[in-house]
Amino acid sequence: EAGVTQSPRYAVLQEGQAVSFWCDPISGHDTLYWYQQPRDQGPQLLVYFRDEAVIDNSQLPSDRFSAVRPKGTNSTLKIQSAKQGDTATYLCASSLDGGRQNTLYFGAGTRLSVL
Amino acid sequence: GDSVTQTEGLVTLTKGLPVMLNCTYQTTYSPFLFWYVQHLNEAPKLLLKSSTDNKRTEHQGFYATLHKSSSSFHLQKSSVQLSDSALYFCALREKDSNYQLIWGSGTKLIIKP
Numbered sequence: 055e056a057g058v059t060q061s062p063r064y065a066v067l068q069e070g071q072a073v074s075f076w077c078d079p080i081s082g083h084d085t086l087y088w089y090q091q092p093r094d095q096g097p098q099l100l101v102y103f104r105d106e107a108v109i110d111n112s113q114l115p116s117d118r119f120s121a122v123r124p125k126g127t128n129s130t131l132k133i134q135s136a137k138q139g140d141t142a143t144y145l146c147a148s149s150l151d152g153g154r155q156n157t158l159y160f161g162a163g164t165r166l167s168v169l
Numbered sequence: 170g171d172s173v174t175q176t177e178g179l180v181t182l183t184k185g186l187p188v189m190l191n192c193t194y195q196t197t198y199s200p201f202l203f204w205y206v207q208h209l210n211e212a213p214k215l216l217l218k219s220s221t222d223n224k225r226t227e228h229q230g231f232y233a234t235l236h237k238s239s240s241s242f243h244l245q246k247s248s249v250q251l252s253d254s255a256l257y258f259c260a261l262r263e264k265d266s267n268y269q270l271i272w273g274s275g276t277k278l279i280i281k282p
Contacts, residue, residue, distance in 0.1 A: 099269050
């Protein structure tokens, strides 16, 4: 079974630039999560979807961040105008049955550095 | 609100020694606790999970017991290996809900030869 795939693996930006992260969850997983993980800290949920619907985006800085999952499969997270404080690893995870299966499967992440 | 506390930010041990990583939690609901392990430059992976009070759960030599009386879910291993060097996260979810995980701040475990 293929795991969660993310791209790119690394991104380096100047402040003010835009970047998009792409995630392909495990086939059949209805729930997809985007987390931000600063260095040596725990993951912090940004947004999650069930199928194509956003369930919770309360932690997503909506002025600069956006996320979509138009067909309920792949997802894109975009930062419109990056800041140095956005430097972190962005993790995508997926699960079955809205998370009731109690196991999240993570991708390897995209490591973002904003200079 | 719900929270998870991991008191050790960094634990350094010599190979072959036992380890216990602390995890305590706060919730007013029935808890479901998890341990995730993240090796350098890799994705977090589920190590252990439990919602059953006073029952030991084991995987890959690691074990933990959920104690609701003390709100704890400490991770233990009797003899650590070099390959155990990683970040370990404790996480909480309300049982039988689709609420999201609440993560601890993580413990970095470094094993020396």
